[in-house]
Amino acid sequence: MADFAVSPEKNRWLKERMALLGVKEEDLEERFIHASGKGGQHVNKSSSCVYLKHLPTGIEVKCMEDRSQSLNRFLARRYLLEKMEEAAGVPSKKSAKEEKLRRQKARRKRRSSTKYAAAAAESEGGTGEEA
Structure with missing residues (x-):
């Protein structure tokens, strides 16, 4: 798994959480889409929105919170893990x-x-x- 534009602690936390839930990078389908909303010309010219799908469960998330694609990749994985925990019944x-x-x-x-x-x-x- 590549490191994202966040602190090393957050990258380590994400890796541990994915391992704990049994999510592998190979199980993820990742696509990049043009985002919408704030960000001006940068958002209009680059594909900074991240679409992530966990193939075994079919859970999908889309993240376009930031102008940075790398940060959106991190956030999309975090949202995906949260959704998977909710589906498993974990509060x-x-x-x-x-x-x-x-x-x-x-x-x-x-x-x-x-x-x-x-x-x-x-x-x-x-x-x-x-x-």
Whole structure:
């Protein structure tokens, strides 16, 4: 596997993670496509978008976050590994974050409904005076 335009620690981490999940470079189909979005003339002239497909599982990712093809190659592999972990049922940081937000929203909704239910009951009861 080639080293990408990231720190040596990140390259080492990626290699270890791929080995842990049993992903080999030979199992990956990699294509380069013209990206879209920010980046101006550089993005329009070069194929910096990376399309990556894991052939045994059929999982696909496309990465065009950066203008650098090398950095996009690294990020695409990282996203692919995250998707593979999700498919295997391993909880990821992203899913943990989403679960935390879901619980926060539910808690806020419960608090809000009890607060406004109490206020509505109080206003319906009134003071007993008719005008």
